[in-house]
Amino acid sequence: MRGKADPHEEGAVWDSVPDGPATAAASAAISAGAAAHAWVLLGPRGAGKMQVALAMAAALTCRELPGLGCGRCGVCLRIARRSYLDIHHIAPEGPIISVEVIRTIVIPEALRSPFEGGRKVFVIEEAERMNPQAQNALLKTLEEPPLDTVFILLCDQEDELLETVRSRCRALRLEAVAEGEVVAWLERRGAPPVEAAWAARLAGGDLDRAAGLGLDPEAGRRWRLFAGMGARLVSPVDALDAAAEVMTEASAASKARARAQKEEVEELAESLGDGRGTATLRSALARRHKRELRRAEEEVLIEALEALGSFYRDVLTARAGPGGSVANVDHAGAVEKWAASEVSSRALVEAMHRCADAPNALAKNANPTLTMEATLVALARLVPAAESPLPATAP
Structure with a gap:
């Protein structure tokens, strides 16, 4: 850079x-x-x-x-x-x-x-x-x-x-992109050093993810919320509650995007008026806005799955020994408790795989709520409540 x-x-x-x-x-x-x-x-x-x-x-x-x-x-x-x-x-x-x-x-x-x-x-x-x-x-x-x-x-x-x-x-x-370069890039774009280091560590070389986490306070807040859900998914009831929370966040992101789109339409009307060609412009803008609204909600759902997957990965890292580095430092206490629990490493690996595979199901399923509920319930069933009665960590 x-x-x-x-x-x-x-x-x-x-x-x-x-x-x-x-x-x-x-x-x-x-x-x-x-x-x-x-x-x-x-x-x-x-x-x-x-x-x-x-x-x-x-x-x-x-x-x-x-x-x-x-x-x-x-x-x-x-x-x-x-x-x-x-x-x-x-x-x-x-x-x-x-x-x-x-x-x-x-x-x-x-x-x-x-x-x-x-x-x-x-x-x-x-x-x-x-x-x-x-x-x-x-x-x-x-x-x-x-x-x-x-x-x-x-x-x-x-x-x-x-x-x-x-x-x-x-x-x-x-x-x-190397983690050090990502940190420097985020700081140059205005991210505080602590946030830049946190985002770069979580992103794992993914510049797009790092930009979202390090430069968008709402995205950073959501990630912390979603990663913290990992410690709560110990029963189907917990999973359904968490799925409802995820869908609420996705809806809020879509509404925020709609507000920004309204401002964009008003800006276009102010700069171009109703002259020749503006009908075509408005039609093109409406098509793009429709696509963006769908994407805004879907991106939050994928974000939730990635954050949950990172929590399970942190547990495996902590279980492997002191040489590993926990990415979700805000939830280090919950990660340590899970690492010391009777939850099997095989179950944690399976949970990571389910989080990684779920975006494909979201893309194919017309009902994202059902897909999210089914995924989180499946995660909860991998970790029976009796094995891991762990308190949630506040984001």
């Missing part, structure tokens, strides 16, 4: 992304006016692919420092908030990105003129989850892209992308 830069010498948007050959190649190509029309960013989850994609989008569209990205103008700030209308975010809605999404959203928007001038950028998250039909539908647009359009595919599993798609994109490979 870069140190402080003079934004007139180097694009400030690049200061907040991981250093390395991939970042350097993207920055150099865009600043030289030689950006590819399609890129694929490869690397493990949390390697900073989204941060790099947003920096690329800002460098491509910034009017203050074209090709560099000042990081301070209205365009750059809206891109960082993911509210700039010519940056289109496509993400799975369920287990796949379907061919209908490509045909009815991506291709028509790619052929449309930019809403705000300049370029259009499509950021396709988890691009490997496009099914083969969707990838083939996108292929023609990648082969003959509109001049003002750039595609950035984010991919965790390269082998899941068709060779024909990969061959049309310039590939950049990112690596997992």
